[in-house]
Amino acid sequence: MPIVYDPDNLEAFKLHSIVDFTDKNVLEIGCGNGRLTELYHETTRSVTGIDLKFETLKIAAKDLPESHFAIADSVDLPLRNNCFDIAILAWSL
Amino acid sequence: MVHALKEIWRVLKPDGILIDLRPIRLNVTIDLVHGDEMELISVYSDEWRVAKDKAADDAITTVKSENLFTFQDSAPFEYVKYYDTGQEYIDYEAQRNPPIIHPDDVVQQVKVADDNPGVMIRLGTAMHLTSYRRS
Numbered sequence: 725m726p727i728v729y730d731p732d733n734l735e736a737f738k739l740h741s742i743v744d745f746t747d748k749n750v751l752e753i754g755c756g757n758g759r760l761t762e763l764y765h766e767t768t769r770s771v772t773g774i775d776l777k778f779e780t781l782k783i784a785a786k787d788l789p790e791s792h793f794a795i796a797d798s799v800d801l802p803l804r805n806n807c808f809d810i811a812i813l814a815w816s817l
Numbered sequence: 818m819v820h821a822l823k824e825i826w827r828v829l830k831p832d833g834i835l836i837d838l839r840p841i842r843l844n845v846t847i848d849l850v851h852g853d854e855m856e857l858i859s860v861y862s863d864e865w866r867v868a869k870d871k872a873a874d875d876a877i878t879t880v881k882s883e884n885l886f887t888f889q890d891s892a893p894f895e896y897v898k899y900y901d902t903g904q905e906y907i908d909y910e911a912q913r914n915p916p917i918i919h920p921d922d923v924v925q926q927v928k929v930a931d932d933n934p935g936v937m938i939r940l941g942t943a944m945h946l947t948s949y950r951r952s
């Protein structure tokens with residue numbers, strides 16, 4: 725059997741308890757393969773995920789085709805000012 | 818880290834929300850689980866990653882002191898992983914960068930699961946989940 729992660733889905737429950745994603749433009753920093761993105765993306769207006777690893781971003785882009793993914797470093801975000809409602813540091817600060 | 822937080826401040830709208838979600842590798846618990854029973858094997862701290870957490874906390878303190886973000890809410894929780902075998906767990910930890918190498922007595926104890934179907938390894942890590950509002 726593969727490794728079982730967070731079987732009670734506490735991460736998703738807690739994330740939704742702390743912020744309302746409905747109709748929000750979300751930036752996820754350190755999105756990796758989109759594992760966390762899958763927990764909240766459905767009700768958002770848009771999701772932009774960035775990471776430094778191309779291989780994991782390819783998986784995210786395949787699994788979540790409606791979201792946007794790009795290679796980028798958090799210290800130099802190739803993004804306009806004032807364009808996101810929520811930014812998530814996903815296991816990455 | 819402070820520079821990254823300032824970049825996030827730049828791209829967030831005023832009153833936007835920053836969510837800081839990360840594991841705290843202090844007092845990570847390793848248990849053997851059989852049915853409803855749990856037997857604590859070890860509690861360890863990953864000092865390299867604990868130091869990174871401290872640096873992250875310091876960066877947050879800096880941007881709060883500069884009034885870029887204000888604390889909004891916190892919802893800590895425990896993130897749990899289950900491994901079928903001790904070897905699976907040891908291999909997973911060893912391939913991390915930097916690797917986590919456990920003492921021999923811990924390795925021997927987690928490997929009990931290898932010969933006992935129905936026994937699993939439970940890893941429990943405290944999670945930091947905090948939201949901040951952008952000024």
